Amino acid sequence: MTDVPRKAVRRTARLAALPLGYAGRSAIGLGKRIGGKPAEAVMTEIQQRTAEQLFRTLGELKGGAMKMGQMLSVLESAFPEEMAGPYREHLTRLQDAAPPMPTQTVRDILADELGPDWSERLVWLDGGPTAAASIGQVHRGRWVDGREVAVKVQYPEAADALMSDLRQLSLLARTAAPLVPGIDLKPLVAELQARAADELDYHLEAEAQRAFAEAFRDDPDIVVPDVVAVGRTVLVTEWLESPASIASVIADGTQEERDHYGELFVRFLFSGPVRTGMLHADPHPGNYRVIPDADGRPGRLGVLDFGAVARLPERGLPEAMGRLLRAGAEEDPDVLVEGLRREGFIKDRVTVDAGQVLDYLSPFVEPTRVERFRFSREWMRTQFARVNDPRDPTFTVGMKLNLPPSYLLIHRTWLAGLGVLCQLECEAPFRQILTETLPGFAQPDPED
Known part of the structure; x- marks a missing residue:
């Protein structure tokens, strides 16, 4: 058995184990209730342990598993506090984190996608990633014309891993039920499956990002980096200088920052369809970067990651x-x-x-x-x-x-x-x- 199939088997086994883990903890909880422990305390303990396993597994996996985790993380504010508190850290960590791939693997992919002379155009590349997403990671680099660039490289076997995860994620419906009551995960998984091919296609993503960059080029409040080069699994865009994402404002921003960037976030979501005929459909905090003014006051909002967009036939929301x-x-x-x-x-x-x-x-x-x-x-x-x-x-x-x-x-x-x-x-x-x-x-x- 090769390494790739072994990894696929391990990924499938870890996802499949999640409902079994919850069932086992529920059985133990029933025993504790029979033994006299209050039902509320037992349920809280089950939720905590299940959440830790669920979000730790989602966070360590890439592909569809991490994408589902990111989707759940932006709904964290809907959870009752007694449920959200114990695992908020697991949820928010999913918004910006994923294990990196080796530098040599990145260089090999660049050679395959941009040609053997890639280093003559990408004259400098940071050895370690600056960010990670569900199907790729980002390195900082410098283009031959002097521009600082972001180099997004898709994980090897990302397509197979994504589709495998999406087939297995239906198992999460039972696991997540006690954590997110009222949210039916099955339609979300079905929708992720329908959009998977689009998100794996960096040429399609580049097309969308170019359209948004052009539409917001002269906007005083919104910044969208332009596309520099693209391959099947490599996307090079202008570097966006930003100290942090909206996640940092969520964590410890002032009320002025919260109101300012919240308003810009809404304005971008609703003005994008009018200007481009597309809706940026991945609004988790890691895709939105804060760009303070020179005096440190709240400034512009940068927007990244255009792999998930809804193309609207009416060139605007209905x-x-x-x-x-x-x-x-x-x-x-x-x-x-x-x-x-x-x-x-x-x-x-x-x-x-x-x-x-x-x-x-x-x-x-x-x-x-x-x-x-x-x-x-x-x-x-x-x-x-x-x-x-x-x-x-x-x-x-x-x-x-x-x-x-x-x-x-x-x-x-x-x-x-x-x-x-x-x-x-x-x-x-x-x-x-x-x-x-x-x-x-x-x-x-x-x-x-």
Whole structure:
């Protein structure tokens, strides 16, 4: 058996062991409850141990496993504090970390992708990686024209590992159930599988990044590095000088920094589709870099990693989405339900209570009802707990709603974006940003 198959077998075994580990701990917990230990204490202990195993395994693996871990990490703000506290460190660590590959392996890949004379164009390359992602790692270098560049190199066998992980990740549904109640991982895994080929294609990523770089070239607040060179598994872009990512602002930023970068984050997410016809669909904090002004005050926001984008046929987010949000903002449940039926969110012959539908969608609608909205972990947890509480009247609404395929990536991106904003605990003019950038949301002119 060669080394690569051995690694694949080990990866599969570690992922497959996760549900078994939870089952074993649950059996032990049952024994402790019979022995008199309080059920709440036993469940907390099970959650802690399961979380440690789950996120340690996801963090050490690359490919789909790490990608799922990163997806879960931006939803950390939705977890109840008694659950999030014990493993927040495991979650946030996934946003920026992965084991590096050897320097010689990197050089061999560069020779294969950019040609044997690659070092005549890439005249200097840092020996160690400066960052890592789910399917590749980044080195700093210098191009022959003097520009500092970022060199992203895809891990060997990344394609096989990614697809293998995605086939196995359905096993996580049972493991993660007690950790993230209410989140159905199966559609997320299916969506990751559908997008896997795009993310492995660096030529496609380069095309998207060039479009964003051109669209934001003269923007005073947003910076997107341009593409310098590209190969099948190598992408060279201009280096973005930045001391840290938004993750550092989440960890210990001032309120001024939180509000400033939170607003820029929202502005980029919603203005990108209008300018490029694409939605940047990987909004975890490691992809967003802070660029302070010369005096150290909050400055521009840099955006990286364009492997996951939604290409929008209407060259912008759907106008119907704006109209639905407007109906929700104006608390018109009947118009909201009618629009949801028209778009396929509510199927024919499915009966719903319009008021309960409006309540169920409040995590998306509530920030649009005021001039400035304060996002917070507490708000996110309250919303999350309410719509997933079987005793709440809105609980059954979620089982009646349907998510059309065309909205799947948009929905995931928006949900993850809300997670980042709540981690930032920022205040932003959300309503005004949507008025300026989301088709269909602006109040129609009475004379029209």
